[in-house]
Amino acid sequence: MLTNWNPARMPEKDEMKLRLSTARKQLYDLQMKIKEHKIPVIVLFEGWGTSGKGSTISKVIRNIDPRFFKVVTMSEPTDEELRYPFLYRYFKEIPEAGKFTFLDSGWLEQICREHLEGKTDEKEYASRIESVRNFERQLTDNGYLVLKFFMQIEKKEQKEREQKLLENKDTRWRVSLFDQWENEHYKKCKKTFSKYMSDTNASSAPWYIIDAGDKKWAELQVMETLVSNIKVALQNQAHSVPILQNVFPLEPIPCLADIDLQDKILNDEEYKKELKQLQIELGKLHNKLYRKRIPVIITYEGWDAAGKGGNIKRITEALDPRGYEVQPIASPEPHEKARHYLWRFWTRLPKSGHVAIFDRTWYGRVMVERLEGFCSENDWQRAYNEINEFEKELKDWGAVIIKFWVQIDKDTQLARFQERQNNPEKQWKITDEDWRNREKWDEYEVAVNEMLQKTNTEYAPWHILESVDKKYARIKALKIVIEEITKYV
Amino acid sequence: MLTNWNPARMPEKDEMKLRLSTARKQLYDLQMKIKEHKIPVIVLFEGWGTSGKGSTISKVIRNIDPRFFKVVTMSEPTDEELRYPFLYRYFKEIPEAGKFTFLDSGWLEQICREHLEGKTDEKEYASRIESVRNFERQLTDNGYLVLKFFMQIEKKEQKEREQKLLENKDTRWRVSLFDQWENEHYKKCKKTFSKYMSDTNASSAPWYIIDAGDKKWAELQVMETLVSNIKVALQNQAHSVPILQNVFPLEPIPCLADIDLQDKILNDEEYKKELKQLQIELGKLHNKLYRKRIPVIITYEGWDAAGKGGNIKRITEALDPRGYEVQPIASPEPHEKARHYLWRFWTRLPKSGHVAIFDRTWYGRVMVERLEGFCSENDWQRAYNEINEFEKELKDWGAVIIKFWVQIDKDTQLARFQERQNNPEKQWKITDEDWRNREKWDEYEVAVNEMLQKTNTEYAPWHILESVDKKYARIKALKIVIEEITKYV
Numbered sequence: 001m002l003t004n005w006n007p008a009r010m011p012e013k014d015e016m017k018l019r020l021s022t023a024r025k026q027l028y029d030l031q032m033k034i035k036e037h038k039i040p041v042i043v044l045f046e047g048w049g050t051s052g053k054g055s056t057i058s059k060v061i062r063n064i065d066p067r068f069f070k071v072v073t074m075s076e077p078t079d080e081e082l083r084y085p086f087l088y089r090y091f092k093e094i095p096e097a098g099k100f101t102f103l104d105s106g107w108l109e110q111i112c113r114e115h116l117e118g119k120t121d122e123k124e125y126a127s128r129i130e131s132v133r134n135f136e137r138q139l140t141d142n143g144y145l146v147l148k149f150f151m152q153i154e155k156k157e158q159k160e161r162e163q164k165l166l167e168n169k170d171t172r173w174r175v176s177l178f179d180q181w182e183n184e185h186y187k188k189c190k191k192t193f194s195k196y197m198s199d200t201n202a203s204s205a206p207w208y209i210i211d212a213g214d215k216k217w218a219e220l221q222v223m224e225t226l227v228s229n230i231k232v233a234l235q236n237q238a239h240s241v242p243i244l245q246n247v248f249p250l251e252p253i254p255c256l257a258d259i260d261l262q263d264k265i266l267n268d269e270e271y272k273k274e275l276k277q278l279q280i281e282l283g284k285l286h287n288k289l290y291r292k293r294i295p296v297i298i299t300y301e302g303w304d305a306a307g308k309g310g311n312i313k314r315i316t317e318a319l320d321p322r323g324y325e326v327q328p329i330a331s332p333e334p335h336e337k338a339r340h341y342l343w344r345f346w347t348r349l350p351k352s353g354h355v356a357i358f359d360r361t362w363y364g365r366v367m368v369e370r371l372e373g374f375c376s377e378n379d380w381q382r383a384y385n386e387i388n389e390f391e392k393e394l395k396d397w398g399a400v401i402i403k404f405w406v407q408i409d410k411d412t413q414l415a416r417f418q419e420r421q422n423n424p425e426k427q428w429k430i431t432d433e434d435w436r437n438r439e440k441w442d443e444y445e446v447a448v449n450e451m452l453q454k455t456n457t458e459y460a461p462w463h464i465l466e467s468v469d470k471k472y473a474r475i476k477a478l479k480i481v482i483e484e485i486t487k488y489v
Numbered sequence: 490m491l492t493n494w495n496p497a498r499m500p501e502k503d504e505m506k507l508r509l510s511t512a513r514k515q516l517y518d519l520q521m522k523i524k525e526h527k528i529p530v531i532v533l534f535e536g537w538g539t540s541g542k543g544s545t546i547s548k549v550i551r552n553i554d555p556r557f558f559k560v561v562t563m564s565e566p567t568d569e570e571l572r573y574p575f576l577y578r579y580f581k582e583i584p585e586a587g588k589f590t591f592l593d594s595g596w597l598e599q600i601c602r603e604h605l606e607g608k609t610d611e612k613e614y615a616s617r618i619e620s621v622r623n624f625e626r627q628l629t630d631n632g633y634l635v636l637k638f639f640m641q642i643e644k645k646e647q648k649e650r651e652q653k654l655l656e657n658k659d660t661r662w663r664v665s666l667f668d669q670w671e672n673e674h675y676k677k678c679k680k681t682f683s684k685y686m687s688d689t690n691a692s693s694a695p696w697y698i699i700d701a702g703d704k705k706w707a708e709l710q711v712m713e714t715l716v717s718n719i720k721v722a723l724q725n726q727a728h729s730v731p732i733l734q735n736v737f738p739l740e741p742i743p744c745l746a747d748i749d750l751q752d753k754i755l756n757d758e759e760y761k762k763e764l765k766q767l768q769i770e771l772g773k774l775h776n777k778l779y780r781k782r783i784p785v786i787i788t789y790e791g792w793d794a795a796g797k798g799g800n801i802k803r804i805t806e807a808l809d810p811r812g813y814e815v816q817p818i819a820s821p822e823p824h825e826k827a828r829h830y831l832w833r834f835w836t837r838l839p840k841s842g843h844v845a846i847f848d849r850t851w852y853g854r855v856m857v858e859r860l861e862g863f864c865s866e867n868d869w870q871r872a873y874n875e876i877n878e879f880e881k882e883l884k885d886w887g888a889v890i891i892k893f894w895v896q897i898d899k900d901t902q903l904a905r906f907q908e909r910q911n912n913p914e915k916q917w918k919i920t921d922e923d924w925r926n927r928e929k930w931d932e933y934e935v936a937v938n939e940m941l942q943k944t945n946t947e948y949a950p951w952h953i954l955e956s957v958d959k960k961y962a963r964i965k966a967l968k969i970v971i972e973e974i975t976k977y978v
Contacts, residue, residue: 029914032914032917035917054809054810054811055809057810058805058806058808058809058810061805061810062802062805062806065798066798066801066802066805066815066817066846066848067815067817067848070814071810071811071814073810073811078567078568078569079567080567080569102810104810104811169780170773170776170777170780171776172780173779173780284659287659287660288659290662291658291659291661291662309554309555312555313551313555316547316550316551316555317547317551319547320543320544320547321543321546321547321550321560321562321591321593322543322560322562322593325559325560326555326556328555328556333822333823333824334822334823335822335824357555359555359556425518425521428521428524
């Protein structure tokens with residue numbers, strides 16, 4: 001893209017002044033509409049070192065109320081950040097509905113740089129491009145406005161700017177070693193940036209190359225692009241988003257009704273013996289995982305009172321608390337609801353070598369959110385694919401993913417509800433909501449079946465835990481966890 | 490404490506078994522009461538390397554629902570963490586009301602270790618002890634139950650445990666270089682730990698030394714201490730907390746009524762000229778701050794419509810967006826309200842070299858929370874002192890603190906409210922709440938006067954911005970910011 005790009009004519013001084021003042025006024029007014037229509041906006045500034053990313057951001061934000069935006073500066077990932085999937089530190093920063101996040105460099109810089117430095121080969125580069133495409137599409141599909149600017153300056157211009165900054169000790173820190181390397185290898189870098197932009201130039205999140213040789217002119221281009229895109233976004237809010245074809249490799253999985261719950265029982269003696277042995281085995285595996293820095297994600301979904309809690313406990317009892325965290329997922333809090341629905345899961349991922357156990361998960365999107373109308377039909381239909389992408393991302397990062405559906409029948413649930421109700425110490429475990437959900441059992445069953453069919457991917461299959469006898473389900477879960485982890489250590 | 494401690498007699502096997510099972514059952518029941526009474530509990534495990542901190546935690550948490558606790562493992566601070574006050578990473582992890590946080594080592598380890606390694610001298614050590622005392626007291630005063638365990642093992646025992654772990658490649662990572670050093674310098678370390686415990690053995694957050702030579706016995710001691718302390722905490726909830734004497738060095742400051750708002754005006758020409766010069770100057774200082782890694786905290790409080798937003802904007806226009814963040818403070822969200830009221834400010838501190846501008850602040854505790862009854866009288870009365878301590882902590886960390894009160898008179902506010910109401914583009918800026926607050930002007934004035942008198946410390950004094958003419962206030966603010974920063978760079 002960059003290599004065959006032609007800059008537009010820079011307007012005369014008077015025209016520039018007039019247009020700038022118009023754009024500023026418009027942006028000032030539009031920020032209120034953004035707020036009102038609850039549109040989250042991500043503005044990504046990429047480009048050459050010293051091309052004026054920071055200074056352009058600082059001019060743009062003058063027109064926006066400080067309560068409505070955040071500027072995030074991305075430098076090289078820290079050691080801590082390197083222990084997460086590479087998109088983690090970007091996903092973390094996505095704005096709430098009605099607010100802006102301005103990023104001073106982002107995934108273009110990281111991907112191109114690490115590729116230029118030889119840290120990623122062609123295959124890894126291609127996989128990252130795929131991740132970025134999915135990431136940006138997931139954002140725009142879920143109502144985010146994603147604006148991507150590339151600040152373009154010529155080699156000579158960059159050289160001069162760098163030299164000027166290097167001369168003064170208070171500005172020297174602004175020129176990194178990579179900025180200097182970039183200038184020395186300008187042509188090679190340009191080619192890499194250009195390819196990256198072509199690779200990620202989606203219609204829903206296109207690139208805008210900004211002629212950044214003149215600062216005022218650069219500001220004007222950015223401002224006008226921002227303003228016109230916000231206007232479009234405001235008009236497009238009711239725009240429907242296509243449901244992508246589910247192209248992930250799916251495995252067959254039985255319907256809930258076909259799951260045999262009979263005779264899946266264990267007596268106390270067998271249970272105790274197996275439990276002890278399996279927990280010792282898992283404890284040992286946990287040490288290995290830690291040493292080899294493999295992340296593990298275990299997810300639990302299932303009927304109310306199916307025995308998720310007790311099942312999770314039998315897993316965690318075997319683990320060192322320094323290396324795992326249980327993530328109980330309740331209904332989202334306001335700051336979570338205001339963001340992409342996967343945000344609260346991205347931000348709860350384990351770091352490499354750790355185990356995260358999710359007590360309920362992102363599958364809430366296609367169950368409770370679907371049935372209670374917390375999201376639109378379009379939203380939950382799109383979610384199967386989004387979730388498959390999300391789990392693929394985790395898999396490619398190197399995570400072990402183990403997904404459990406804890407299954408009981410309707411009578412068993414009733415018996416357990418009644419027992420909880422009648423036992424003062426367990427009453428806290430049962431709420432009116434549980435009874436209301438129970439009334440919707442049949443609707444849930446339809447949703448669960450669809451979910452299982454559509455997300456039972458080869459790389460992250462579901463495991464059914466028959467839990468009419470909780471002991472049986474616990475032992476089965478432990479065996480599966482051990483088996484899956486063993487494949488990796 | 491440690492040097493003159495005598496272990497209790499370890500009970501016989503049968504007795505141990507019985508007592509353990511009782512304690513486990515009690516903890517299981519008590520967790521529900523903790524939840525119900527909304528008590529936040531911090532359980533700190535400190536002690537020798539290989540003394541079994543992690544494994545004891547893992548036994549204790551078996552009795553608690555995973556939704557109600559979090560285990561946090563603290564290792565050496567990262568480079569990122571070192572750019573914040575040393576308590577930052579601990580304050581971040583305090584639990585919500587009704588939940589537990591278990592810490593696998595914490596501030597004892599960090600302080601003693603850095604002192605043993607010669608990273609802190611006696612003076613710095615003393616200042617940290619003071620910080621810890623205030624930190625723990627602030628937590629307990631605000632309803633936190635803080636339990637501190639020290640897991641004690643003898644030199645010989647530690648040596649054997651370390652050797653055993655080092656022999657196996659899957660467990661080798663559990664023994665750090667420091668653990669080994671600790672064993673080699675056991676006596677010296679013991680003295681240091683002992684002194685630290687005496688120094689921080691407050692009645693509201695006392696130390697419990699656990700004889701950790703035998704694992705079951707260690708578990709029993711921890712469990713019984715936990716259970717008995719939770720019972721006490723449940724009985725003590727209505728306990729009143731003494732208001733400490735305000736011993737901070739205070740400067741005199743006029744009452745709001747005595748602030749002369751007349752003739753504090755600037756004409757357009759003077760304003761524009763000064764603004765430009767001052768912003769250029771501030772921009773240069775910002776570079777120096779960044780290079781010297783000095784953190785700056787600028788806070789704004791003032792009447793509604795006093796002109797805080799516009800004032801902040803004139804500051805930020807001069808700054809590089811990579812080095813500052815505006816923190817707009819609205820009413821707390823649920824996850825914030827569930828924690829110590831300073832938590833949401835601790836977690837928003839700038840890192841060294843950065844500027845944080847707070848648009849409203851922790852002073853909400855002694856203004857809106859006081860007047861609207863969002864906290865008890867005891868709570869807000871205690872807050873003056875807590876806030877002085879908090880700001881002292883920031884000052885000692887090396888921060889520049891600049892506190893503004895933006896002052897207007899009642900008539901000016903009315904005029905501005907009316908203008909907002911009549912201007913369609915500004916209507917969003919005015920709400921019913923603003924009108925309600927206006928009715929309480931006199932009560933607020935009393936609260937503000939008390940606040941100014943009680944928190945106008947030498948190290949973090951208030952600055953009054955007379956803002957009937959907003960231009961005047963903006964220029965004055967810029968001058969003060971420049972003056973204060975100049976003292977540091």
